[in-house]
Amino acid sequence: MAMVVAAAVFLRWLPHHGWFVGTLVGGAIAAALAINLTQKHRFHRAVRGINRETMPPHIGSTAAVAASVVVLALLGIYTVLFLPLQP
């Protein structure tokens, strides 16, 4: 949900910075979609883990979420610093 909100805020940049912002919006939406689609799987894995009293850490999904936020922030910095404002 926070990713969707971030994508919605990125939309505000679209008239100012042009099509490049579309990659930010698309990236945030894709990350939100991936998180939402795998939510059920993660929930069942957590339930099984609690039931068996042991649960391997979700290192891949954790790293993917952190990486997507880092990439979005990098693209945001690039947009502010290097993309000229369009009239």
Place this chain on the structure above:
Amino acid sequence: MPENSNTGAKDARGRLASRLLRGGTEPDPRFTLANERTFLAWIRTSLALLAGGVAVEAFMAGLLGPELRKTIAVLLLVLALVIGGGSFFRWLNVERAMRSNTPLPLPLIAPVLAIGGALVAAIMVVFVIARPA
């Protein structure tokens, strides 16, 4: 009963997890889940900073000069970057500490967030005071 009764779970771990989280024993799953929730809270903070940076750049065009606007936006976006990346390493270090039954590490991203937030707030306070009426 031996301390580590979860040897089967060790095999269930992926290659990446086995490589990054070597040794130790599987902690209580509730602690692992609590660590994940804390990680997600940091990620939400990072996304809020990201949205804040975008908002400053997009909505304050009439209020702030272009240089000041750019500085605050970049500061917020860098803060989002550091918090987003740092939250993963915090999660990993806490997971390692729980596996090896050692004290939890101090979150280094907490003072970074505090100092960064205070810096942005200070810039805004100076701007509001110095701005001609």
